[in-house]
Amino acid sequence: xxxDIFSSIISNGTFSGSEFLIATIMAFVCGLIIAxxxxxxxxxxxxxxxxxxxxxxxxxLVIILxxxxxxxxxxxxxxxxxxxxxxAPGRGQEITGIFLAMATGLAAGMGYVWIALLFALIxxxxxxxLNVMRFGTENKGIRMLKIMVxxxxxxxxxxxxxxxxxxxxxxxxxxxxxxxxxxYKITMSxxxxxxxxxxxxxxxxxxxxxxxxxxxxxxxxxxDAL
Numbered sequence: 001x002x003x004d005i006f007s008s009i010i011s012n013g014t015f016s017g018s019e020f021l022i023a024t025i026m027a028f029v030c031g032l033i034i035a036x037x038x039x040x041x042x043x044x045x046x047x048x049x050x051x052x053x054x055x056x057x058x059x060x061l062v063i064i065l066x067x068x069x070x071x072x073x074x075x076x077x078x079x080x081x082x083x084x085x086x087x088a089p090g091r092g093q094e095i096t097g098i099f100l101a102m103a104t105g106l107a108a109g110m111g112y113v114w115i116a117l118l119f120a121l122i123x124x125x126x127x128x129x130l131n132v133m134r135f136g137t138e139n140k141g142i143r144m145l146k147i148m149v150x151x152x153x154x155x156x157x158x159x160x161x162x163x164x165x166x167x168x169x170x171x172x173x174x175x176x177x178x179x180x181x182x183x184y185k186i187t188m189s190x191x192x193x194x195x196x197x198x199x200x201x202x203x204x205x206x207x208x209x210x211x212x213x214x215x216x217x218x219x220x221x222x223x224d225a226l
Contacts, residue, residue, distance in 0.1 A: 010111030015064060019111070026113040027060040028053065030104040030120040037124035038097050041131035052097050056105035056116075063109025096127070145170075145188040147205060148212035151177070155186060158208055166201040168193045183212070190216075 009019050035052035038044060100123055107116035149155045155175075163170050167190050174187040192198065198216055205214050 006112070006115060008111030009113060010064070010067065015067075015111070020064065023060055023064060023108045023111065023113055024057055026117055027056040027105050027108040030108065030116050031056040031101060033117075033120045033124050034097060034101050034104070037128045038093070040128055042093055048094065048097075052101050055098065055101040056108060059102050059105025060109040063106055064111075067110065093127075100124070141191045143190050143192065144173075144215075144217055145186075145190045146213075146215045147186045147188070147209055148178075148214070149184045149186065149209045150212070151182055151184060153184075153209065155184060155209075159205065162201070162204050162208065163190075166193060166196050166204075167191060 009015075009022060015023075031053040034056070035049040038052060039049055100120070104116040104120045107113070107119065147155070147159070149158070169189075169191040171189050172186065173189055174185075176185050177183070178185045192201070202214055202216060206212075
């Protein structure tokens with residue numbers, strides 16, 4: 001009985017109407033599971049979660065139609081490769097969801113409907129557990145400090161005393177010239193000391209950089225993109 005889970009309902013590349021219906025329904029179920037787990041503890045759009053629901057069934061139909069036909073399969077693979085050039089890069093979680101939806105659709109299209117369902121449940125469950133546990137979440141104490149300084153200012157020594165006074169940790173992430181080379185834009189990762197006022201830090205820094213732009217905020221998620 002258990003071994004039946006790992007067998008295909010489609011044999012020799014031919015399928016009946018009932019087998020097609022079962023594979024399609026299972027693909028939609030897998031899509032709902034993947035989309036539902038993604039919607040928990042993740043930022044999402046209606047368009048993206050709808051895509052996660054529909055994508056397994058679309059892939060399932062393609063695979064079930066080209067099953068056993070190598071020429072058609074190569075042509076379809078070439079057509080799908082064009083989608084990459086029409087897509088903007090996404091976050092790691094989004095790309096994982098897309099690949100999971102495609103994998104379950106592939107399994108359903110080949111007739112391994114129970115493997116598709118089991119795989120969707122396992123991976124979605126693990127993904128949900130990691131999100132709930134906040135696995136890999138950065139230290140929320142890390143802030144991004146951006147300082148604009150004139151080109152003739154020795155920024156490497158100018159702010160050190162202030163940094164030691166207000167910051168527990170700080171690293172220079174990026175230094176670049178801007179405004180036609182007349183200004184330096186310094187980007188840093190910093191951790192404020194406890195009971196330190198960010199207003200006092202900014203007030204002291206602006207007296208040292210000629211009252212140019214300074215910003216202090218949370219770290220962005222740019223590193224999450226693949």
